[in-house]
Amino acid sequence: MARRVLHDQYFKQAKAEGYLARSAYKLTELDERFKLIRKGSRILDLGCAPGSWLQVAAERVGESGVVVGIDLKRVDAKLAPQVATLVGDIEQTAPEALTELAAGLFDLVLSDMAPNTSGHGDDLVSARLCRRVLALLPGLLAPGRGLAMKILEGQEYPGVLRETKRLFRDAQGFKPKASREVSSEMYIVGKGYAGPAQREAGTGGDAG
Numbered sequence: 001m002a003r004r005v006l007h008d009q010y011f012k013q014a015k016a017e018g019y020l021a022r023s024a025y026k027l028t029e030l031d032e033r034f035k036l037i038r039k040g041s042r043i044l045d046l047g048c049a050p051g052s053w054l055q056v057a058a059e060r061v062g063e064s065g066v067v068v069g070i071d072l073k074r075v076d077a078k079l080a081p082q083v084a085t086l087v088g089d090i091e092q093t094a095p096e097a098l099t100e101l102a103a104g105l106f107d108l109v110l111s112d113m114a115p116n117t118s119g120h121g122d123d124l125v126s127a128r129l130c131r132r133v134l135a136l137l138p139g140l141l142a143p144g145r146g147l148a149m150k151i152l153e154g155q156e157y158p159g160v161l162r163e164t165k166r167l168f169r170d171a172q173g174f175k176p177k178a179s180r181e182v183s184s185e186m187y188i189v190g191k192g193y194a195g196p197a198q199r200e201a202g203t204g205g206d207a208g
């Protein structure tokens with residue numbers, strides 16, 4: 001049973017198509033549904049290891065784009081020249097360390113970060129990571145641009161969604177088909193970032 005679940009359709013497809021993880025199809029689905037990635041875009045991928053979102057993002061931005069990734073773990077795979085990665089903890093990383101690799105603010109911030117443990121309270125850790133992402137946005141994301149971040153559904157999910165809505169023109173939750181049915185993961189997608197002024201005005205003040 002566990003073997004059957006592990007080697008599902010997306011796992012086999014990822015192996016056949018040369019992606020580092022089945023998660024690749026979650027990003028392709030998010031992009032197809034929300035039109036997040038454009039040729040030439042600057043994309044930040046938080047929690048990027050082993051690197052399948054970096055692969056998908058690099059294909060979609062093309063050689064004129066930039067993809068920057070950060071993870072607690074090193075990304076060992078050889079990736080396209082438009083990809084740069086850092087090892088680091090997002091809870092202790094300053095936005096400048098990321099924007100300097102892209103020479104500017106990003107057009108899209110992605111986060112597939114998930115707690116490394118799998119036990120009681122993972123949803124709370126996930127919500128904390130999401131709030132860290134929201135708090136970093138003023139130093140990372142260009143006004144008008146987008147966000148897609150994973151959250152494990154739990155008691156904090158409605159609050160994080162509400163906080164994201166305050167910062168974006170539109171924000172909603174989405175569960176890709178490629179997410180395992182048993183998983184509590186959802187993605188919060190925001191489009192039309194209001195920019196730092198919105199936070200300073202107090203309308204997004206509890207997002208950090």
Ligand SMILES: C[S@@+](CC[C@H](N)C(=O)[O-])C[C@H]1O[C@@H](n2cnc3c(N)ncnc32)[C@H](O)[C@@H]1O
Nearest residue numbers: 023047049050051052053072089090112113114
């Ligand atoms: C589900 S994996 C990401 C998979 C990736 N999107 C891919 O397609 O290859 C989640 C990642 O989040 C990373 N992570 C968790 N907490 C983090 C933190 N505080 N800072 C940076 N990365 C973190 C983990 O190390 C893990 O590699």
